[in-house]
Amino acid sequence: MKITCNFLHSPTLAVCTPQLIWCDRLNNLSHVIFFFLSEWTQRDLERNENVKFCRQYIVFHDDKSVVYSGPSGNCTEIKGELLSVDSPSGDMKAVLRESTIKGEEKQFLEIWHKNRKLKCLNLTTLSKHGKVYEDDQFGCMVWSHSETHLLYVAEKKRPKTESYFQTGLLADEEETIKTDKEETVLGQQFEYYEDWGEALVNKSSPVLCVLDIESSNITVLEGIPANISPGQAFWSPSDTGLVFVGWWHEPFRLGLKYCANRRSSLFYVDLASGKCEQLSSNSSAVCSPRLSPDHCRIVYMECGIFGPHQQCNRLCMYDWYTKQTSVVVDVVQRAREDGFTGIYSSMLSSRCWSADSQRVLMSCAQRSAFIITVSLDTQLGRFQKSEEGSWSLLNIHRDLMVVSCSSPNCPPDLRVGFLPEKGSESKMSWVTLEETQPQADISWQTLNFSPPPEEDNSQYPGLDFNAILLKPKEMTAGSKLPLVVMPHGGPHSVLVSEWILSTAVLCKMGFSVLLVNYRGSLGFGQDNILSLPGNIGTQDVKDVQFAVDSVLKQGDFDEQKVAVVGGSHGGFLACHLIGQYPEFYKACVARNPVTNLSSMIGCTDIPDWCVVEAGYEYNTDIHLEPAILEQMLNKSPIKHVSKVKTPVLLMLGEDDKRVPSKQGIEYYRALKALQVPVRLLWYPGNNHSLSKVDAESDGFMNAALWIIQHLSL
Ligand SMILES: CC(=O)N[C@@H](C)C(=O)N[C@@H](C)C(=O)O
Numbered sequence: 101m102k103i104t105c106n107f108l109h110s111p112t113l114a115v116c117t118p119q120l121i122w123c124d125r126l127n128n129l130s131h132v133i134f135f136f137l138s139e140w141t142q143r144d145l146e147r148n149e150n151v152k153f154c155r156q157y158i159v160f161h162d163d164k165s166v167v168y169s170g171p172s173g174n175c176t177e178i179k180g181e182l183l184s185v186d187s188p189s190g191d192m193k194a195v196l197r198e199s200t201i202k203g204e205e206k207q208f209l210e211i212w213h214k215n216r217k218l219k220c221l222n223l224t225t226l227s228k229h230g231k232v233y234e235d236d237q238f239g240c241m242v243w244s245h246s247e248t249h250l251l252y253v254a255e256k257k258r259p260k261t262e263s264y265f266q267t268g269l270l271a272d273e274e275e276t277i278k279t280d281k282e283e284t285v286l287g288q289q290f291e292y293y294e295d296w297g298e299a300l301v302n303k304s305s306p307v308l309c310v311l312d313i314e315s316s317n318i319t320v321l322e323g324i325p326a327n328i329s330p331g332q333a334f335w336s337p338s339d340t341g342l343v344f345v346g347w348w349h350e351p352f353r354l355g356l357k358y359c360a361n362r363r364s365s366l367f368y369v370d371l372a373s374g375k376c377e378q379l380s381s382n383s384s385a386v387c388s389p390r391l392s393p394d395h396c397r398i399v400y401m402e403c404g405i406f407g408p409h410q411q412c413n414r415l416c417m418y419d420w421y422t423k424q425t426s427v428v429v430d431v432v433q434r435a436r437e438d439g440f441t442g443i444y445s446s447m448l449s450s451r452c453w454s455a456d457s458q459r460v461l462m463s464c465a466q467r468s469a470f471i472i473t474v475s476l477d478t479q480l481g482r483f484q485k486s487e488e489g490s491w492s493l494l495n496i497h498r499d500l501m502v503v504s505c506s507s508p509n510c511p512p513d514l515r516v517g518f519l520p521e522k523g524s525e526s527k528m529s530w531v532t533l534e535e536t537q538p539q540a541d542i543s544w545q546t547l548n549f550s551p552p553p554e555e556d557n558s559q560y561p562g563l564d565f566n567a568i569l570l571k572p573k574e575m576t577a578g579s580k581l582p583l584v585v586m587p588h589g590g591p592h593s594v595l596v597s598e599w600i601l602s603t604a605v606l607c608k609m610g611f612s613v614l615l616v617n618y619r620g621s622l623g624f625g626q627d628n629i630l631s632l633p634g635n636i637g638t639q640d641v642k643d644v645q646f647a648v649d650s651v652l653k654q655g656d657f658d659e660q661k662v663a664v665v666g667g668s669h670g671g672f673l674a675c676h677l678i679g680q681y682p683e684f685y686k687a688c689v690a691r692n693p694v695t696n697l698s699s700m701i702g703c704t705d706i707p708d709w710c711v712v713e714a715g716y717e718y719n720t721d722i723h724l725e726p727a728i729l730e731q732m733l734n735k736s737p738i739k740h741v742s743k744v745k746t747p748v749l750l751m752l753g754e755d756d757k758r759v760p761s762k763q764g765i766e767y768y769r770a771l772k773a774l775q776v777p778v779r780l781l782w783y784p785g786n787n788h789s790l791s792k793v794d795a796e797s798d799g800f801m802n803a804a805l806w807i808i809q810h811l812s813l
Pocket residue numbers: 357358359409588589590591593667668669670694706709758759788
């Protein structure tokens with residue numbers, strides 16, 4: 101079977117900068133021209149890497165509506181750029197670039213002015229700090245309002261270390277050591293540095309760094325409390341200091357990726373006095389602070405600590421001048437009458453304010469779709485609810501919004517539109533920049549489910565959930581469709597009605613695919629999330645099975661050809677389903693699955709996850725009781741392994757810190773002992789996501805072939 105995929109790309113961000121004002125003399129109208137760049141990534145199977153490229157668009161508008169828009173020129177590949185940001189006026193640009201010189205990786209900071217490179221600093225040789233952070237968690241690169249300074253986050257410089265018993269040196273190496281003697285610390289080369297876990301390996305002690313553009317001088321900021329790790333920083337009004345999110349790292353660091361519940365607060369450090377002030381609560385988790393265009397207010401997201409890793413957020417606002425904090429949008433326990441279910445995005449787009457600093461825009465999961473919401477000072481309005489598919493806000497500049505839209509059968513396209521006046525948000529109109537080709541052979545629908553009365557949660561009664569069903573449109577007369585069931589991971593996450601390459605390809609191969617958002621998923625209200633901890637392995641498993649049974653009743657599907665696929669907590673569910681419904685699933689594929697919480701707790705970067713999801717409260721000084729460990733074991737798929745008959749394909753990442761590969765190996769050994777068909781694919785150099793190009797493509801092909809083989813297709 102040959103699969104050709106021409107739609108392997110997705111947009112990651114759009115950078116819009118006003119370039120010039122154009123006057124249409126003929127019509128005596130003045131129009132503004134925007135050139136904007138959108139960044140995309142695409143898997144390049146030949147080169148075995150994800151390539152980043154930009155597409156340029158041109159938009160003519162009259163400040164209220166788009167008059168003309170379209171692509172301008174061809175795509176250009178972006179190489180070696182880790183971060184890139186235009187100065188507020190658009191005159192300058194800063195680029196962090198990685199380049200390998202004589203086999204060594206180096207980081208450079210480039211400053212571009214209009215059309216030439218003004219300067220280039222070799223950060224590695226300057227050695228003021230370690231590697232610059234380019235991740236979404238801590239990373240940032242921000243121009244001061246005056247455009248004279250640049251702020252970024254890097255790893256704190258570590259001392260040079262050496263053994264007490266340095267041996268086997270060449271003569272010139274000995275000479276270098278003598279010269280560097282003062283800086284070298286003896287006996288510490290095996291020192292352990294904690295890191296921030298999965299996908300943040302080697303990121304331990306971030307520091308805020310400021311480059312003076314004129315003098316090229318880099319200052320590593322002092323004054324930040326020693327128990328705090330700073331990130332997501334920006335310049336305060338008038339450039340008097342820096343505002344940042346600080347995460348407590350005592351008594352130890354825990355994994356941060358997908359963990360919005362880590363104790364953190366908003367801080368301000370004054371550049372003149374070095375004094376550091378805490379601006380938000382002491383006992384919550386915050387992220388995404390964004391300064392309003394009038395420099396008066398900062399909005400940010402806030403949620404509880406140590407509970408579920410992703411929760412319904414509060415949108416808070418800090419007034420820079422009155423120093424008062426208000427809650428703009430509170431946590432929503434149950435869907436409001438207008439259908440609004442709360443805020444779930446953990447990241448706001450880098451620009452999210454309307455030009456008049458009155459409204460904040462965001463894309464956020466509402467049941468199984470991402471929609472754009474706009475929050476007013478005290479209440480929340482929204483629009484684009486009626487449109488199909490998912491909408492994601494990439495940028496907004498002077499009320500011109502750039503969004504990416506996709507659906508399960510249509511790859512993403514970019515649209516632009518002006519934010520209408522306050523109160524008229526529903527009148528929003530969008531212009532598509534470049535049409536993408538919908539996949540006419542795939543149909544999809546959202547299905548809503550109410551669990552049967554015996555499965556209702558007595559503490560959180562009356563909750564519902566949903567699923568997205570993809571089907572090939574063409575069906576041969578009399579034939580029935582094979583079904584691939586895919587519950588998401590997390591478990592507090594959500595599958596939205598957006599473009600997912602793997603599900604679309606499965607559908608093109610003739611499979612129907614069911615993506616289940618069981619109770620506990622994001623986007624359905626905080627009660628829905630809270631209903632799951634303590635009930636994993638039962639409530640989530642039964643919800644998935646209920647959704648599958650309901651779909652099978654539609655009659656289009658072959659009950660003898662059902663497979664289950666899932667990663668992480670989705671893998672936990674896949675393994676549970678084949679243990680609890682042994683005759684039902686004919687093939688199972690599990691990526692880095694959680695198989696035994698009681699053995700995972702000692703080696704994962706999120707031990708609190710094991711405790712909370714098993715139904716207990718977590719504290720950093722928790723003493724594990726045998727009863728807690730017993731509950732963890734009872735709630736794990738390994739408890740049901742002796743009943744498994746389904747052939748299992750396991751795909752494990754050697755460097756997974758979240759669900760260490762030993763979890764999969766434990767399950768593999770149990771299945772081998774039971775003589776259940778099992779195959780293990782081992783991906784060196786891959787972490788939890790198995791997202792390196794060769795691992796992802798190999799994993800997909802092997803999963804598809806495993807299903808074809810065991811469903812006898
Ligand atoms: C919080 C978290 O990472 N939980 C994992 C067990 C998990 O299920 N992760 C999901 C998001 C995944 O798909 O990797």
